[in-house]
Amino acid sequence: MNNRQGMADTQVTKRDGILSEYNPNKITEAIVKAMRMTEVGIDKELAEKITLKVTQQVEKSKNTYSVEQIQDLIEKDLMMSSRKDVAKEYITYRQKRTEERLKQSELFKIGEGIISGDNEEVTKENANLNGESYSGKMNRFGSEYSKMYARNVMLPKRLVKAIDEGYIHVHDLDHYAVGTHNCIFIPFDKLLADGFQVSDKGSVRTPNSIMTAMAQVAIIFQCQQNSQYGGCGASKFDWDLAPYVTKSFVKHFKKGQMYFGETFVTVDIEELNVDNTDLLKVFPKSYTYALEETRLETKQAAESMIHNLNTMASRAGGQVPFTSITFGLCTSTEGRMISEAILNASMNGLGHSETAIFPQLIFQCKQGVNQNLGEPNYDIFIKAIECSSKRLFPNFVNVDADFNLQYYDPTKPDTSIATMGCRTRVISNRFGEVYQSGRGNISFNSINLTKLGIENGVVNGRTEVDVNGFWSKLDEILDITLDGLLHRFDIQGNQPAKASDFMMQNGSWIDGEKLHPNQKIKDLLRMGSVSIGFVGLAECLKALFGKHHGEDQNVWYFGQELIGYIRDYCDKKSDEYDMNVTCFASPAESLAGKFVRMLQKQYGKIEGVTDREYLTNSFHIPVYYEIAAHKKIDLEAPFHKLTNAGHISYVELDGNARNNLEAFKNIVQYALSKNIGYFSINHPVDKCMSCYYDGVINKECPACGENSEEKISKIRRVTGYLTGNVNNFNSAKRAEERDRVRHT
């Protein structure tokens, strides 16, 4: 092709609107490229002929052609030529390019949203991450790209389709591609006793006092957090830490002996413990001194641990670790000291006595241990009630619920049910012994039950429920959901131990330390659980029958049948794939809002189904529905038994709960008596930052009249964890909080 004189004047408009010089060579190249893909192959002559034709047309025209228009001309000429095969390839090539551009622009838009902070759903996706901070934005960049990559490159196509249609949500999609797992209970007893390694930076020795032990707990939490995307917890914190209280006691006792000159006899180390009353008789001063110092040290240790856990950010984005501490059953003096210290420190709060967001506290309730007057830890239970009435936690986990009691062995603390703050739990284990620490949930996907309801219920013009249609669609969606989990598990399991270095190196995950850094973790990871979760049972039932499970007994039965069906499916698949597959009452963070927006686009606003800004969490009775507290408990209780991957029920209290511990305690114990597995009470925890008034604040502080929003802190609960300020919620969460009807 000759590059003839005079052509330099011809220009084309590029996609970004900029004018550029017309270059016929590019046309020939593109056609040849398309020819190369065909069976017949390249016909250079034809390519040049078409180029000439296009060039003449472009030059003749008074208007400037756009790239797109030129491509149209090429396409047309190819179609008219003898080489239809080339035309076909050319069209495919164009489409592919268009798609790629689209993807790039999607990424571009995401980027814009992150930088400007305009896209609330992105910046506020996680209520505990400041999406408007520099590090928060960096974090979002990585995570949005990683989501896009997973979607377009890795996910099973069937799953992508189901996600796009709004049936399924894959949680923490940003961690899919790299294979991170969800959460873990850390065996603190083991890590503290053996010491631990922090990658290649150095190692930490077993602590010799409770102060150091609690400091190490914070470090372990922080290091561990980088090996996973979900929360990390302690399943039996009082038992784990008690030995270090003893160590402190020994230390103080020996010091006391020296100070007070009570060194006349040396005592065997085994004899040196708080409960040895002989010590008090023989060494009255040293014993009293040691006991007092130990108590004080434990208290200070707990305080500084809580400060640490609320201030040290791990992961990019300035996120503090999502930490949970389960405790309450250890009845030794040392164990009780730990429990008391944590509760006292939480009640005192942080610097200006603000409510500490972390660690989430979970109190284990057990008849015979802490539920009635006269039982050894009853006083701690009462303190837990008081703390919860002030700070929204502890939550209460029910060791006596039949589905938990079956695993309980009083001689093995790790068999008393514990949960993550967000409600995840692992206790049953098809691979043998029952234990919790050293494993956790691997990942979970949630099903949008409401959509299935709308498709088959008495809405959208249908007058009769299509029950068969409902079940068969559910079967299909369950299969796709599980497929996704197994596919993800494959990616997760094929990671080498070194990818989650701290976790495997130190055996936070059971037996991790036995793996070579390059060894795959699949067989160990299998000890955890994969879970099928669900959102919007209430709206599903409403769509199916016109009533939700709070409104009609038969609908309530159907709800149980439905969740029972999902549970059975999980049990069956556990056997089939030799995995712990469990049924989950999902915490629905931003999902409740996302699902409903999709449904509104698809079906419009259906009364009682899609007309709010969120779907109701898991199996809950809708937050806007007026119902007495005991009824809510009665109605939600049977669902706890079915959801073995985790669950929680709430009752909302209106008014200052800390002034009415009797009511608080009665409600908690009523819930426990109804076989509820995990329970908590929501109530307003407000604080005026001008005068530090604690209580319920509506529009203005009742003590000093402060009414500026920034000066009034409102702590609320989201997905089980607390969050610092209602203003950090995304719109769906704000709407849900606004609609919550107090049950009292």
Added chain:
Amino acid sequence: MNISGYIKESIVDGQGLRAVVFFSGCYHNCFGCHSPQTHDKNYGEEFTESKQQEIIEDIKSNPLLSGLTLSGGDCFFSAKEVIKFVIKLKNEIPDINIWVYTGFTIEQLMGKKDNKYKLLEMCDVLVDGKFEIGLRDTTIKFAGSRNQRILDVKESLECGKAILLSLDK
């Protein structure tokens, strides 16, 4: 007799979870009263037989309740009719625990053996005294101003003087 409201479950009207009936009518005219609309005897809805029965059934079926609170208004202004309701209630739930809020002081109510006295006798706890805005205190439990007292009615009647209730025992 009218009531200006009924709450199935409350944590701010006495110890434990309590049902609350707000009776219409009050002539104390406390400055700063937070529900002046209830001063009118004709405010709200009529406290019909069926409404009374409904509330009694509600209380009976709620295992979480620690009792009932009579609030207002000030129910001592309608003592005669309130007594009838309380008798009906006690027939069905003999050991029900009753708190009552009033602008009178217990000394005023114990003064003579009239209907006010009779109503007082039927209750367990009395939160007494007018709301005094100058003594307003947002930190005290179950009361609005510092002059108000939470009294153990049985003890007070027995001793012939105001005896404070020990809370959260």
